[in-house]
Amino acid sequence: MGSNRMETGRGRGQAGVSAAQGGKRTFYMSIAVLLVGGIGTLSYMSTRPTGAGMIDSTIAPIPNQGHMIGSDSALVEVVEFGDFECGACGSFANLTEPDVRARLALTGVIRFRFMDFPLQGHPNTWPAHNAAWCAGEQGKFWEMHDAIFQNQDRWVTEATRKPRKVLDELARQTGVGMEQYEQCMITEKYRPQIQANAEAGMRLGVNVTPTFIIGGRRLPGALPYDEIKAIVDTMVAETRAAKGTKKAK
Amino acid sequence: MTRRMLTALVALVGLFVALYLALYKAGVIGTLACGTGGCETVQLSRWAAFLGIPVANWGVAYFTVVFGLAFLATTERWSSSRGLDFSLWALTGWGVLFSAWLTYLELFVIHAICRYCVVSAVIVVVLYVLTHLEARVHLRR
Numbered sequence: 001m002g003s004n005r006m007e008t009g010r011g012r013g014q015a016g017v018s019a020a021q022g023g024k025r026t027f028y029m030s031i032a033v034l035l036v037g038g039i040g041t042l043s044y045m046s047t048r049p050t051g052a053g054m055i056d057s058t059i060a061p062i063p064n065q066g067h068m069i070g071s072d073s074a075l076v077e078v079v080e081f082g083d084f085e086c087g088a089c090g091s092f093a094n095l096t097e098p099d100v101r102a103r104l105a106l107t108g109v110i111r112f113r114f115m116d117f118p119l120q121g122h123p124n125t126w127p128a129h130n131a132a133w134c135a136g137e138q139g140k141f142w143e144m145h146d147a148i149f150q151n152q153d154r155w156v157t158e159a160t161r162k163p164r165k166v167l168d169e170l171a172r173q174t175g176v177g178m179e180q181y182e183q184c185m186i187t188e189k190y191r192p193q194i195q196a197n198a199e200a201g202m203r204l205g206v207n208v209t210p211t212f213i214i215g216g217r218r219l220p221g222a223l224p225y226d227e228i229k230a231i232v233d234t235m236v237a238e239t240r241a242a243k244g245t246k247k248a249k
Numbered sequence: 250m251t252r253r254m255l256t257a258l259v260a261l262v263g264l265f266v267a268l269y270l271a272l273y274k275a276g277v278i279g280t281l282a283c284g285t286g287g288c289e290t291v292q293l294s295r296w297a298a299f300l301g302i303p304v305a306n307w308g309v310a311y312f313t314v315v316f317g318l319a320f321l322a323t324t325e326r327w328s329s330s331r332g333l334d335f336s337l338w339a340l341t342g343w344g345v346l347f348s349a350w351l352t353y354l355e356l357f358v359i360h361a362i363c364r365y366c367v368v369s370a371v372i373v374v375v376l377y378v379l380t381h382l383e384a385r386v387h388l389r390r
Contacts, residue, residue: 024254
């Protein structure tokens, strides 16, 4: 009987060992599946073209410049990649940008450049970018830029499917010659420039609007004035110090 | 499968979630978006960094350590280590507190919820439960 008990015990022991081995096998298999699945998913996500719907490959590449406020001789350039239909861009334009322009751009500390970055999830943004450029053709870009952002709630996709009505009204209010504006809008004359700006942003790794480029640093999000001022002050001090060093040599 | 093995597997899932957020923050991954979405708002807020390092990067380091320790605990050499189990318990306990702080910030300070952060917080709680049950075995002995 004792021998039988021992055999049964040994049998149970062997069953336990093989169960443990089976459990380990499942464990290692699960790790392998998670590793392959996780790495594969992240690799796919990092290589897929995120802005495919935004870029029309039939348009030939052209130089990109955006629109600028401030002096060419300013020590620091602040570039904003923005989308007219983006709420965060709207709140930056309405709440922070007036201070940036008045205290930094118009005092000669920086030049501020707006670069178009129309997002594919915003159907009404292209007409708005076109409208700003068409107004810009008549020297009214910044007036139209401000009017578009201040009235964002009236023409965005949630409000209307026909943004042109509001945009045209805003253009008229800013004093744009409507005949020339209408022709510009119909032909989408500045689409290549808008696209060139967006492509420049994508090359810089912009994936959220607004994104600011200040002295080669990519800063996503609607930055508060104090943060922009602090970065600009640091850059101005660095540039002056570098110039001083050059002169001393 | 033992609780230690489950802990390692759940930590590995957490590692990939944190890795996704870290790559998103670095601009390598993710869809083009306006900065008003839940994840964008959270990731672009000043709370998205801790001691100057993005929280997502802390997450990657944290889940790597938890996975490493839990994996070690599944090997025969460390199978009876009380220290390893108590370390994991303490580590996941700290993780729960840190996640609770981040969730508080999302709800009451940033006023935005990032679903990946929520997934990460749930994973940390599951890890805590698993390591707590494992440590309790030692306490009962």
